[in-house]
Amino acid sequence: MQGQKQYTDKVITHFRLSERVPKHNLYRRLDELLDWTFLYRETQHLYSHTGQPSLDPVVFFKLLLVGRLENILSDRRLIEHCALRLDILLFLGYEVDEDLPWHSTVSRTRQLYPPELFEHLFERVFALCVAQGLVAGDTQAVDSAPVKANASLERLQEKLVPTAPAHQLRQEAARQAKRQAGPGPLGSTHPKARVVSNKTHYSPTDPEARISVKPGKARALNYLCSLAVDTARGIISHVQADFADSRDSLHLPSLVTRLQPRLQAQGLCWQHLLADAGYSNGSNYAFLEQRGLTPWIPVFGQYKPEVEGFTYDVATDTYTCAAGKPLPFQKYDTNADGGWLKLYWAAYQDCQQCPLKPTCAPTARRKQLTRTAFDPPYRRAWARQQSRQGQRMRRLRQSTVEPVFGHLIHHYGLRRVNTRGRAGAHKTMLLAAVAYNLKKLLKHRPRLAASQALALRPEPFWNLPGWLYWWPACNKETERTTSSLPSRVLQQPRPFVCTPRPLPEQHRAEWPPLRANGSENLYSNQSSSLPTFATVNLNKPA
Numbered sequence: 001m002q003g004q005k006q007y008t009d010k011v012i013t014h015f016r017l018s019e020r021v022p023k024h025n026l027y028r029r030l031d032e033l034l035d036w037t038f039l040y041r042e043t044q045h046l047y048s049h050t051g052q053p054s055l056d057p058v059v060f061f062k063l064l065l066v067g068r069l070e071n072i073l074s075d076r077r078l079i080e081h082c083a084l085r086l087d088i089l090l091f092l093g094y095e096v097d098e099d100l101p102w103h104s105t106v107s108r109t110r111q112l113y114p115p116e117l118f119e120h121l122f123e124r125v126f127a128l129c130v131a132q133g134l135v136a137g138d139t140q141a142v143d144s145a146p147v148k149a150n151a152s153l154e155r156l157q158e159k160l161v162p163t164a165p166a167h168q169l170r171q172e173a174a175r176q177a178k179r180q181a182g183p184g185p186l187g188s189t190h191p192k193a194r195v196v197s198n199k200t201h202y203s204p205t206d207p208e209a210r211i212s213v214k215p216g217k218a219r220a221l222n223y224l225c226s227l228a229v230d231t232a233r234g235i236i237s238h239v240q241a242d243f244a245d246s247r248d249s250l251h252l253p254s255l256v257t258r259l260q261p262r263l264q265a266q267g268l269c270w271q272h273l274l275a276d277a278g279y280s281n282g283s284n285y286a287f288l289e290q291r292g293l294t295p296w297i298p299v300f301g302q303y304k305p306e307v308e309g310f311t312y313d314v315a316t317d318t319y320t321c322a323a324g325k326p327l328p329f330q331k332y333d334t335n336a337d338g339g340w341l342k343l344y345w346a347a348y349q350d351c352q353q354c355p356l357k358p359t360c361a362p363t364a365r366r367k368q369l370t371r372t373a374f375d376p377p378y379r380r381a382w383a384r385q386q387s388r389q390g391q392r393m394r395r396l397r398q399s400t401v402e403p404v405f406g407h408l409i410h411h412y413g414l415r416r417v418n419t420r421g422r423a424g425a426h427k428t429m430l431l432a433a434v435a436y437n438l439k440k441l442l443k444h445r446p447r448l449a450a451s452q453a454l455a456l457r458p459e460p461f462w463n464l465p466g467w468l469y470w471w472p473a474c475n476k477e478t479e480r481t482t483s484s485l486p487s488r489v490l491q492q493p494r495p496f497v498c499t500p501r502p503l504p505e506q507h508r509a510e511w512p513p514l515r516a517n518g519s520e521n522l523y524s525n526q527s528s529s530l531p532t533f534a535t536v537n538l539n540k541p542a
Contacts, residue, residue: 017090027066027091029442034125036061042117055101060109061121062092063101068435071411073418075103115423118430122239123262125437129235130266132444136232137268141401142255142275143229144248145409146222147425148416149209153221156201156211172199198245206420210245223417223425225408226251227433228259229401231274235440236404236433238262241426248278253287260291272296274397282374283340285381296393298385305382307369309360318344319369321360325350327369340373408432 021028039057047054066088067078079100082088086096094100129135198211209221224246228238238259242251252275263270272294280300288295306312310319310327319327327344334340345368351357352365361367372378384390408414412432417425 015096017086017096021087021090025087026069026442027087030438031091033438033442034128038120038124039117042120043113046112055105055109056093057113059092059094059101060106060113063106064110064431065435065438066091068412068432069439071413073413073416075106075418079103079106110419110424110427113427115426115430118427122430122434122437125434125441126235126237126262127266129233129437129441130268132441132446134233134235134440134444135230135237135266135268137230137237137263137266137270139231139272139274139396140237140259140270141229141231141397142227142252142273142279143397143401143405144224144226144242144251144278145405146212146214146217146220146244147225147409147414147429149203149206149221149223149425150417150420151203151206151209151221153196153211153219155203155205156196157204158201159199168199172197208243208422209420210243212244223422224248224251225405225414225429226255227401227405227408228255229404231396231400233440233444234400234404235437239429239433241422241429243422248276249281249284252279252281252284256288256291256293272393274393274400276397280381282372282378285377286374289377289380294384295381296384296390296397297381298394299378299382303372303378303382305379307371310369321346321354321356321367323350323354323356325354327367332373333370342371342373342375344369344371404436408436412436 023029036058039061043057063078063082066082067073067075070078070081072078072081079102082092083100089096092100126135130137196211201211203209203221206221209223211219212222212224213219222244224242224244226238226240226242226248227236229235230237238255240251240255240258256273260270270293273288273296275295275297277298277300279297280303284297285295307319309322312319317329321327325346327346330343330345332340333343346366348366351361351367354360412435414429414432417428419425419428
């Protein structure tokens with residue numbers, strides 16, 4: 001007979017939420033992994049001793065963590081999603097008939113808590129990863145990627161008072177004039193098309209968001225996510241939010257000064273830093289070497305280690321031209337962006353009388369060379385880049401930090417920040433990194449049994465008490481002492497095959513009376529007239 005399921009919407013009187021969630025559930029294991037009680041102490045000073053009870057800090061951080069793990073950006077959708085999941089309700093500490101907090105309460109609480117509290121949570125999770133052996137600490141890979149801000153380009157407004165330096169404003173005006181004079185790209189003739197820049201425009205919705213563009217991507221208001229990943233197991237060791245209109249190299253010193261103490265606090269020694277050419281900077285090379293780090297950063301394409309037609313003497317810091325005239329170091333200078341330069345030039349008399357002046361310095365009074373003030377660190381970085389280890393480090397960086405960014409953007413809700421302001425973006429990035437590290441920690445399975453089995457040392461058969469052993473005839477007549485016999489005989493290759501057997505009774509009278517002493521030295525002789533280790537003939541007949 002065909003069966004038909006009949007559904008009756010009735011009230012269940014006997015129901016326990018913990019019995020409906022299995023032990024191996026992700027959120028159940030996550031609740032047991034981390035001690036959340038420190039959040040009460042960290043947030044105590046933010047509340048008054050009177051008034052209505054606030055949202056539980058532990059519940060708040062668990063809600064945000066669920067949003068990262070479930071790849072949910074909206075607070076409204078997050079609350080709706082949590083109400084449908086029994087395992088998430090158990091993780092939050094809510095019963096089935098309890099109402100979850102309003103989405104606006106979550107948003108206001110996020111604004112209340114400072115970024116330092118989110119950093120403390122990140123450091124706690126990072127310490128757990130270190131304790132489980134997931135972090136080596138010696139090599140860190142650094143990279144950055146733009147993350148969309150919670151603002152639109154259509155609402156940009158022009159700045160009343162530009163804040164950029166004068167030379168940058170002149171460069172931007174010349175660039176805009178060139179674009180308007182030319183045919184322009186596709187869509188430039190649209191009525192709503194306009195030329196915008198961070199130097200002349202800002203977003204009233206999020207004033208700290210910056211206009212940036214990535215090759216192959218559309219221009220948008222973004223924040224820059226700077227990330228450091230440990231190369232051992234891909235654990236995120238540092239994350240921070242920066243302005244998207246600046247070069248990556250400008251954010252490296254602040255990243256290093258915050259990451260290095262964190263590794264030292266965990267007892268880890270940081271030695272190597274891996275990054276792409278966007279972090280190439282003479283001051284960065286010198287800064288990292290001063291801190292005892294080896295920078296594996298490719299040199300930027302405009303740098304040339306040698307000047308064509310000139311030879312450099314390191315001892316005297318002098319260049320020599322093709323005519324043999326010296327160009328000594330004269331003074332330091334700075335460029336428009338504040339970068340330090342070293343100036344070399346030849347004597348006026350040498351250049352005026354030189355036959356190569358029409359081709360070397362046709363319009364100048366003398367030949368002048370401008371080099372970076374950090375030329376020695378640049379040269380060392382260039383040598384590392386050309387080495388085989390430099391190529392291995394480049395591949396290691398690509399296989400470590402870039403997949404982490406892909407996971408954060410596509411699976412942990414970092415494709416866009418749902419907050420406003422740099423501090424809010426920093427909190428969002430920290431939560432995504434915490435969720436990623438916790439997921440790595442839950443997936444980690446330490447192979448303790450295999451490592452212990454390799455570490456155990458089996459009891460040698462020649463140490464067993466009450467037995468005397470002998471070795472059958474081998475290839476040639478050999479005499480060895482019993483102290484070195486086992487370790488050397490067992491290492492012999494074929495056809496040297498020796499199998500231990502009990503010593504036959506007819507030969508015990510011929511050999512000195514030996515017995516096991518339970519030590520590494522095999523058998524000791526009981527007779528005082530005999531030596532400590534008796535000599536044994538390996539070819540003794542059976």
